[in-house]
Amino acid sequence: MSSPEAKPYPGTQAVEHGKARADEWPLFEIFIRGQHGLSHRHVGSLHAPDAEMAIKNARDVYTRRNEGVSIWVVQASDIAASSPEEKGSLYEPANDKVYRHPTFFDIPDEVGAM
Amino acid sequence: MSDHLFEYLCRMGDNTLVLGHRVSEWCGHAPVLEEDIALANTALDLIGQTTLWLDLAGEVEGAGRNADKLAFHRDVWDFRNLLLVEQPNGDFGQTMMRQFLFDAWHLGQLKALMDSSNAQVAAIAEKSSKEVTYHLERARDTVIGLGDGTEESHARMQAALNKLWPYVGEMFVSDDVDAALVAGGIAPDPASLRPAYDALVSDVFLAATLEKPQDDFAHKGGKSGKRHSEHLGHILTQMQWLQRAYPDATW
């Protein structure tokens, strides 16, 4: 996932979005679920010839210190990402929906914890 | 019995010690970063297992030696590792072929040892078998991938197999030590592991498009300690140098 603004780096094969470079091991994004039941979390990336080897590589690279009990790998070129220009339309509309947060509501102390 | 058990534990610990040493030689020199890290993990597991086996050997011997003493203060004729594991790394393909041929035996051995009548042996086997299951999986995938890869990688893997196959037979040879341990319910008869081993490696060679050599000639002398290859001495000169040069130092 490189910057769309990036000028080609000399020597690096240019590829269209969604394609891996033909002469290099593709890049995979690694997601790991830890011991404590939280969701899989993006921990980093690595290269591998295919998804199966990417899982093994992720085991060796990203779980050396007991970090995880489950691994997802996704080829980086398969990830669709929102674009920064859409920041306003995507995220700002949530700003004024304050009633979605529990602190919006005043509950008297004598009611107890809620 | 305790002499035989000591001997046997040295065999287990020396295998992992010498192979761990060999694999660690790759650190910083592997074909790709991910492999560098994976090889280091394998070496770390093997070094850890060495400590467990050789500490127990020292305990059984009862002469006050621990794993370090055994690893760093014995000479070639005292070592009981298979000839296979002292073979040089060669290219990456040869290293992974050696790893696969060893792991396939090692896992079978450890699985059998988990039922050992000796609780300490069973416990070490249980812990090690988890690590070795992964070693075998990774080595198998690599052997298949490279065997079935390009023309060059195929040729290199076939050459590695041809070169190392004569060191496979030694893993299944029985002697007095084995007989005593079988009688005591401590360890399996080496020959009993062969059919499953042959089935496993045949499947993998098929997937890897590799041909198993016809000749089953086996070099021997490592596990009995009667005749190691010249390579082991060179390993020891490196591994033991500090301990030998500064015997009164602690590190």
Next chain:
Amino acid sequence: MYAQMIKSTGDGVKSLDEMEPQERAFQERINAGGKIEPKDWMPEGYRKNLIRQIGQHAHSEIVGQLPEGNWITRAPTLERKAILLAKVQDEAGHGLYLYCAAETLGVSRDQLTRDLLSGKMKYSSIFNYPTLTWADMGAVGWLVDGAAIMNQVPLQRTSYGPYARAMVRICKEESFHQRQGYDIMMKMAKGTPAQKKMAQDALDRFWGPALMMFGPSDENSVHSAQSMAWKIKMNSNDELRQKFVDECVPQAEYLGLTVPDPDLKWNDERGHYDFTQPDWDEFFDVLKGNGPCNTERLEARNKAWDDGAWVREGLMAHAAKKRAAKLAAE
């Protein structure tokens, strides 16, 4: 540091008023402590500088495996062997994380590697020094990792998101590296006379090169000013070097070892140690390729890369066959 002598492009730092709106928004975001992410707009100079800096940092980790890897097969106990191996393995991991961060800027790891191997890109000068005794494993961990940590901790707040995240992970893992080095030094310094001599000799040889790791004084450098404005450099070289000396001197005293600097003394007024600058002529010689191990280091990396080509190609060819077989079966 691990990225020494990074020259920024451009002619100095522009003020906000001189910037076009896009660049101004970019700079204001950095000023406010915000992060720049891969898909965000960024000035070409920022991107180029980052590729060079992160790339050089990554190369340093990779080449940095070699001087310590040199002692793995000779480590004196099984435990020391395992610790050292785990440590050198971490360096490979850190190189990997950093290359991935650089890749978000549009360069591939293989290309960065080729630029290292051809000598086009540099790595830290420190790794061109030889490791001659076991005490060097102590000195490298204590001094070299100590210097590196000093630089890397502030970089966790750097403006480029992927770089900052890589640094967070690296700093977390690296915390044991310096300690294991100092632990070796303690054993040696309090050991036999021969061990103590080894420890002092290691300190003597690594002190100067460790001070050089921070790079020459950059007080008046426009390049550094630009990097600091972009928050891809967080402190001046002299500032970090001073901090390093101030921390190391008491640690050396505890070991009973002598820092090889006759003019080293505490300056009450400044609240810092006064110390002698390292030999900068030597530094530039090493940078030019004339260090004691430059040739061996690059040869070793080139050999690993060349010897590994058939492996990388073989595994990729197998993956392609597997994909094709799967498609045919569907």
